[in-house]
Amino acid sequence: MLTLRYEVPGDDFTRAGEASSDVKRKLKQLGYNPEAIRKVAIAMYEGEINMVIHAGGGEAIVDIDPRQVHVVLRDHGPGIPDVEKAMQEGWSTAPDNVRNLGFGAGMGLPNIKKYTDEFRIDTAVGEGTTLTMTVFA
């Protein structure tokens, strides 16, 4: 079992994706199944971007073992008032400057759900959001 921890910086789009890229690289080195690597990379990148856009950053904790990759993304941002809406493709509250970068299509959380085998959102308005996701090897 290998545990990796990352700080995800807030409001810094130039560094968003560093954690998921590093996890992808490590999983490749471990000889992990390529499809599982792809799923983890996509889901984690979307989560990272969300933390940068909406929550002022946060932390990522990744547990890797031969059977599965378990990722926890935790932030202390504003929380999600309506999770059901946030899970709908196309629903987005991203500001215009973020849309200009090519984000804000309202695909983040739906992508995470699509590319993970288990996915859970724990969120409280004013306290923050924790995404817990698992991809099986």
Add this chain to the structure above:
Amino acid sequence: MTVRDLAQRLGAEILVEGELDRPVTAGYAGDLLSWVMARLPEGAAWLTVMGNLNAVAVCSLKDGACIVLTENASLDANAQARAGLEGIPVLRVEQGSYETAVRLAALLGEQP
């Protein structure tokens, strides 16, 4: 067809060399990064006007073969540096994504 062949056939400018000998096995066009993140096929030449750092990250995470900037879109300096580090070729053409996709489809042996 490798990325190098594609660049030659499209008459594209090569902004970042990267893995030019990588085969191109598919194509994709789109500018909304989250959308592309969900759909970009592995080994695809990705046609877009998004020349920022996040576009490079998406192409890398999805194992795209290369980025093709259409309509002479600009490539940010930090994106250029990152693409070089990640080995992702970045090409640039004058034509739009639609025209380029039609040509790419013909090159890939698909019916346009």
